[in-house]
Amino acid sequence: MSTTVVDRGVWSPRRLFGDVLLPRATTLALWAWVVFNLALVGWVGLQSLKESGEVWISPFGFPDSPQWSNYATAWKAAGFSSAALNSTVLTLLGSFLIVALAAPAAYVLARSTRRVAGPLTGYFAMGMSIPLQTVVIPIVVIKLSVSSFMIDWVTGWWDNRITLLVFQVVLSLPFTVFVLTGYLRSLPTEIEEAAELDGAGPLRTFLQVVLPLAKPAMTTVLVLNVIGLWNETLLALLITPLPEERTLPAALLSLYGSMQYSSDWGALFAGITILVYPMIVLYLWLGRRIVEGMTAGIGK
Amino acid sequence: MGTSTLAPGPVGEAERPAPAAPGPYETKRGKLRPARERAFWPFLLPALLGYTVLFVLPALYGFWVSLNKWAGPGSDMEWKGLANYTALLENDAFRTSFVNTFVLALGGGVAVFGFTFLSMVVLRQAKGRGFIRSVVFLPMIISLIAVGAAIGFLLNPNGAVNTVFGWLGLDPQPWLGPDMVFRCVIGGLVWSSTGFYVALMMSAADSIPPYLYEDAKLIGATRWEQFRYITLPLTWDVFAVCAVLWVVNSLKVFEIVIAFTTAGTPGSPPLQARTVAVQQFLSVTNNGGAPDLGSAAAMGVFVLIVTTVLVWLTRRITRRERVELS
Structure with missing residues (x-):
């Protein structure tokens, strides 16, 4: 019986892994994934409004002035x-x-x-x-x-x-x-x-x-x-x-x-x-x- | 809960339709049948004919072509028997593409379902889980050509990823070079398809009654153990279907390879990155001389055989006693 008591302790390795480390790391990874997906979609849109040089020089900045001519x-x-x-x-x-x-x-x-x-x-x-x-x-x-x-x-x-x-x-x-x-x-x-x-x-x-x-x-x-x-x-x-x-x-x-x-x-x-x-x-x-x-x- | 019989597996278990309410009263044929029974053939035939004539028969015709040497309509067919197949097995380019496809199916599969299972540990109760699920699914609807072009820009030798590597004091990597591009392809594929399997598995997990988890918590099960001993067993049937789907889909990977290899390398994708689908495409389009349709058709038959074998294996591995809540 005493083992179960120890086992239920908040910081037992099993609990640390199964209730804290794993879920937290996964949640973090999931949100990173979400951010990446949204950022990628938004980033493609922003890149499409830049001049060609700007696309390379500041790939993650906002366009200086929207280049709608790219679409043309x-x-x-x-x-x-x-x-x-x-x-x-x-x-x-x-x-x-x-x-x-x-x-x-x-x-x-x-x-x-x-x-x-x-x-x-x-x-x-x-x-x-x-x-x-x-x-x-x-x-x-x-x-x-x-x-x-x-x-x-x-x-x-x-x-x-x-x-x-x-x-x-x-x-x-x-x-x-x-x-x-x-x-x-x-x-x-x-x-x-x-x-x-x-x-x-x-x-x-x-x-x-x-x-x-x-x-x-x-x-x-x-x-x-x-x-x-x-x-x-x-x-x-x-x-x-x-x-x-x-x-x-x-x-x-x-x-x-x-x-x-x-x-x-x-x-x-x-x-x-x-x-x-x-x-x-x-x-x-x-x-x-x-x-x-x-x-x-x-x-x- | 899922019933594995609904699997669209190649084994194609045909479910018997539930008898429609008032069945035909067995008198003279057609007399007292519901009107919709009279419509059976007229409603069915257009789809059935189109499917048979333009899909099933061409597939069989593909078998025939694969037994010949042929450069296409207008030239003579020369009977070769199984020579196309044995030639393919000795062909280095095909063997490489075959191994690549296999690596992709296996390695990609482990990654996809590893991520899927991890997500299932937390997605049942995480904050914003609906939002996470729909955004993670998003890549599924985006053209892989577009993904390849956009990510390819980031992975370019002078691209953003290497710039970030530079800041971190790491050496820039030739991501899209012949040696690394296939790993990037697998990564891209895992990224774009995992959301689909998360959606499938979570829709199955949604139907597990919450009291099971409450009971588990009372006896001190961790989140991981709740997944391991409740969620996974109760969604295993759907996982079996997902695994089959992954196998079928991973064997026809084509676009993303083309997209990742178009920028850095003029001409055709390097040998190290070819899948069977790519190899087949190349042998039809730009082989220089006359296309060898027989050989290309034989590749298609190979894919069919491998699909069948792998699907059978997957089913065997995932088969077990059904766990059902009574």
Whole structure:
């Protein structure tokens, strides 16, 4: 018994470690991490408003006078205007298409009593574990064949951005179907049945009853896909290599690659800001929901 | 509490859907089924076809390409059997990239989950924990290319980090040089992904009833012991899922390597920093001559095999009796 008494002493090594040292050190580290993240985001913004020399000489100071021209440089010279347009269109259209395809499929998978529904759900989930590397080569082959086929035989022109859009949509389907199926399964069926009794067809039930009910989950997967597509790089580099086809990450990469010749560091940071800040705004706006959505399909 | 069956693991356990309330009344097919049953195929087919034709079939086609020598559409395919695979195993560049990927998955994994577990010791009751959790998650939504460019600036030979080193009387380091850049890549990756796993694990820990911790405190358990004997066992299923996710994600690391190696070194990333994904990308894009698609496809199949094996191993290691509150 006496040992336990000693053990419960405030300064026993065990207590010192488990109640004082470890928690305090971890808390300190966590706050340092928080400060670092916030500082990094703010610092990128500040750097983007400095002259190129200033970027190097006082990397942690405030800009003397805000150089908005950096944005003009990145926008015009480095091709960020077309890249921003490409990224915006591809991201918004892509995310919309993903949800438009995945939501009806997830709905019937979640609700159907057919025997195939279970295996099909698993079939979609399987896609989440096929690494992108396994399909990259076929995708490159398809991209080349489709563009030459369309140009030679069908339309006389082709835009690789369409190919990029299609594959970004298809590759995001497994995750989206998986998350939405899980969510829709948790919804009560009574309201749908009432709608059906009132004579609503399946499409109408889906559009006017199920979608509004599932709005939180729809928003979440939409936002997750927006983030995913906005930052997607590998496919964009492989499918759309031409400057006018580039998306923002690819444009930033090429601007960064040219830094050793041009050294326009202010413009580089303006480019980083153009790529990062829209997602930060989205996160500030819908942050809690994003985290919940990313963790919902998996954690609970 | 988490149920491990929800794991999106490659094993792909298909859950049987809970029977929707009034099932089909087993008479003639379609007669009394709910209307939504009639919509089954029309609703499902667009996604199913797109997924099958443009994702699953290409993956299978990749297997076929990996058994051939091929420079792409328009040139002849030459059957090589498994020669692409054996050639890869003897190829130094590929072997290095393979080992690198492995080191990254293992070393990065230890760091990511080490930090995650430590955070879980304090995050349950720390002041401002909601704030900490959301800010720690933030890097997850930032493009790794942007991260690489910004951090790359700090790590530049004349960059801020070396300046600070100078003040402290330390020698400047070639952070982005061939020998050190891969460690910086792993560090950057750990920094950017740990928040995601913290969010996952904490959302599981949130559902542990507080009275357990109160009881533990009464019998004198330290914070560490509370984590070790309450939080960890009760979140272990979610940890198993997280570990699988980490393995799958770490095997396809690509952007951050490209971003970290773009500035200092013109051309392609140095051998010491290549992952399999990078190596594959290089073999498709700038190999000089005709791309060797067969070999590149074989790398993709390798990644799939390694993913499967590692995921299986991870599941075995994390498997144990479920602890559940009754």
